[in-house]
Amino acid sequence: MSFGDGFRIGLGASLAWFLSNITLGNESYPDIGDELRGLEVWGSGDLIEDFDVGEVLILDFFAHWCGPCLEVSKELKQLEAGGFQLLPINVESVGPERTDAFLNKAGIERAYFDPDGNLSAALLIEALPFVALVEVLEEGEVAVRRIYRRFPGSETVAKDAELLRESNMYSNFGSFAKGNGLGRPSVANSVKSGAYFERYSSSDVEIANTKLSFNLSGRSWESTISIVENVSELNYTPSDRDLIGIAETRSESMRQFSLDVEKGAGDAFKALYSLGAYEGFTDYRSIWLDEFYRQQFEPVEGYEEADPKGVSLSIGGRWEYVPATATADFILGYQMDEISPAYEAAPFEPLRRGTSDMETAFASLNSENLVSRKLRVRQDLRFAETTSRSLRTQYSIKANYAASELWVARFGLGKTWESGSFRSSYWGASVERDVTRSVTVGAFGRRYWDSGEIKDPEILSTAAPELETRRWGLSIEWVWESISFRLMGGEYRTSYGELPDISFQFENLYRNRDWKFVNASGLLEF
Amino acid sequence: MKGASKRKTHDWRAMPGLLLIGLAAGCLSGCAAIPLSEQGLAAKRNMSFGGSLGESLDSSVASQIEPGADSSGGAQAAGCIACR
Numbered sequence: 001m002s003f004g005d006g007f008r009i010g011l012g013a014s015l016a017w018f019l020s021n022i023t024l025g026n027e028s029y030p031d032i033g034d035e036l037r038g039l040e041v042w043g044s045g046d047l048i049e050d051f052d053v054g055e056v057l058i059l060d061f062f063a064h065w066c067g068p069c070l071e072v073s074k075e076l077k078q079l080e081a082g083g084f085q086l087l088p089i090n091v092e093s094v095g096p097e098r099t100d101a102f103l104n105k106a107g108i109e110r111a112y113f114d115p116d117g118n119l120s121a122a123l124l125i126e127a128l129p130f131v132a133l134v135e136v137l138e139e140g141e142v143a144v145r146r147i148y149r150r151f152p153g154s155e156t157v158a159k160d161a162e163l164l165r166e167s168n169m170y171s172n173f174g175s176f177a178k179g180n181g182l183g184r185p186s187v188a189n190s191v192k193s194g195a196y197f198e199r200y201s202s203s204d205v206e207i208a209n210t211k212l213s214f215n216l217s218g219r220s221w222e223s224t225i226s227i228v229e230n231v232s233e234l235n236y237t238p239s240d241r242d243l244i245g246i247a248e249t250r251s252e253s254m255r256q257f258s259l260d261v262e263k264g265a266g267d268a269f270k271a272l273y274s275l276g277a278y279e280g281f282t283d284y285r286s287i288w289l290d291e292f293y294r295q296q297f298e299p300v301e302g303y304e305e306a307d308p309k310g311v312s313l314s315i316g317g318r319w320e321y322v323p324a325t326a327t328a329d330f331i332l333g334y335q336m337d338e339i340s341p342a343y344e345a346a347p348f349e350p351l352r353r354g355t356s357d358m359e360t361a362f363a364s365l366n367s368e369n370l371v372s373r374k375l376r377v378r379q380d381l382r383f384a385e386t387t388s389r390s391l392r393t394q395y396s397i398k399a400n401y402a403a404s405e406l407w408v409a410r411f412g413l414g415k416t417w418e419s420g421s422f423r424s425s426y427w428g429a430s431v432e433r434d435v436t437r438s439v440t441v442g443a444f445g446r447r448y449w450d451s452g453e454i455k456d457p458e459i460l461s462t463a464a465p466e467l468e469t470r471r472w473g474l475s476i477e478w479v480w481e482s483i484s485f486r487l488m489g490g491e492y493r494t495s496y497g498e499l500p501d502i503s504f505q506f507e508n509l510y511r512n513r514d515w516k517f518v519n520a521s522g523l524l525e526f
Numbered sequence: 527m528k529g530a531s532k533r534k535t536h537d538w539r540a541m542p543g544l545l546l547i548g549l550a551a552g553c554l555s556g557c558a559a560i561p562l563s564e565q566g567l568a569a570k571r572n573m574s575f576g577g578s579l580g581e582s583l584d585s586s587v588a589s590q591i592e593p594g595a596d597s598s599g600g601a602q603a604a605g606c607i608a609c610r
Contacts (some may be wrong), residue, residue: 063562063565065565065570066569095566109550117563125562126562128562198585198587200587207587209587210588230587283591285591324560324565325540370565370568373564373567373568374568375568376573376574378575394594402568402573405567408570408572408573410572410581412583414595416551416595424595425558425594430582431582432572440571440572442582444582446583448588448592448594450592464593469581469592471588477569488582492588494591517585
């Protein structure tokens with residue numbers, strides 16, 4: 001079975017998987033009367049007051065570090081005006097001043113604290129936000145009537161609470177199905193807008209990359225639209241031994257559009273869709289080679305001006321197999337590129353134009369795990385097959401380690417294999433420290449190596465020789481209420497190995513360069 | 527660059543299989559849920575991957591220059607788009 005057959009079978013299987021319904025079993029909860037009465041009033045430490053028999057309570061569990069909790073708490077707070085009894089319950093003892101700030105933002109004046117985590121344990125809470133409806137019964141019992149692992153909106157909660165209050169329709173239920181949503185909920189109508197700018201400068205090449213992104217999310221879906229413009233300015237300098245070539249300044253821009261959609265498909269599943277398109281040269285190396293071929297062959301019959309462009313699409317799924325702790329993604333994709341081709345001339349023969357249409361099929365498997373309370377790990381494994389190339393395998397692992405409340409260290413390494421033709425590896429590390437609650441500073445370094453693609457040094461080729469790069473720099477990040485901004489800068493050094501003498505025409509393409517780079521990015525959340 | 531020639535002597539063909547095993551082991555290591563009260567540190571903003579402002583170790587421009595580091599797929603990621 002070829003890779004293409006496997007790709008098609010996998011694509012069909014994943015489509016069937018998403019079209020099927022995923023049913024999860026029921027889960028029963030014991031009487032939580034004792035655990036509820038163990039709650040303390042936040043700030044005073046007094047025990048919670050008792051409740052009247054028949055009363056329906058809305059339990060809203062939160063922690064100051066839980067981003068979506070704020071919106072959930074704000075929404076639920078509004079239900080108090082309708083006569084509903086709301087119990088905001090904090091589960092975090094560290095950073096009480098941050099909990100107070102959270103309560104201020106949410107407009108909550110009275111909250112409770114689960115000091116020993118007994119109530120959270122009784123309700124099997126693994127992720128926040130977590131909302132539950134409970135009913136106070138006779139003889140001090142408190143019964144769980146509804147669990148929302150994914151927040152369905154305050155209207156739904158109010159409707160369920162009202163039904164419970166008026167008809168007591170759930171009174172005979174001994175168990176309850178989980179809420180049909182993801183363990184890590186999304187909040188309705190959230191909008192984020194991001195801007196990213198990156199500029200790399202060397203003696204003969206300047207590259208500026210600008211990206212704008214808009215993220216919209218509802219209760220069970222999230223979509224991101226991204227627009228990228230990449231401008232490359234190249235001072236093309238031919239080899240001194242190139243008798244035809246002339247020095248030329250060339251500027252090219254590449255524009256790219258992409259749409260990514262995540263759609264909830266069950267309690268712990270999300271479907272992932274992605275669509276993208278671009279037009280223009282994707283890197284300075286292809287511009288350099290295009291200029292070389294233009295100067296060599298433009299007057300010759302058979303030469304065509306290059307028009308690089310491409311489209312891509314992918315489909316996949318995310319399984320959150322331990323809520324807020326572990327996820328696995330599986331993605332299948334296809335990409336079609338029209339590239340700037342190579343040319344070859346031979347005496348008394350027409351000009352030969354190389355392949356310009358390239359197809360790529362790829363599959364990736366990614367996992368993210370909270371291994372301990374301080375260590376988060378992400379692994380990516382990817383297989384790709386491109387026209388006229390061997391199967392390419394890529395693997396990377398990243399680890400983020402919170403050494404303390406203030407320090408975070410990040411590590412990453414990766415490898416790529418392409419049978420008989422190409423290998424690469426990289427590793428990097430960064431360390432970041434919170435200077436204040438709003439400001440984080442950091443330093444980072446990264447090293448990359450690849451084997452190059454020269455198969456036979458006796459044959460003229462545009463293939464790159466061995467490459468080694470080093471990048472290091474500093475970063476500073478500010479975070480305010482709903483705005484965050486980061487500035488990074490540093491140096492980047494690219495060093496190529498020896499180019500075979502027969503390919504001397506490309507010695508200025510594959511020369512060593514010292515780059516300076518700056519990166520600025522900002523994010524605004526509505 | 528000297529270290530590079532040594533790497534060529536390794537048999538890389540077995541690596542994808544070994545990596546699959548490593549990936550599975552890594553996934554299983556996350557099967558034990560971390561108690562809610564201990565998730566605070568892991569929820570720090572810079573503990574997430576591909577966070578809101580991206581990651582300092584990644585760069586879209588550097589990935590244009592490093593053909594083996596690009597994970598976006600397509601001809602560019604294939605390493606050499608104009609090789610003969």
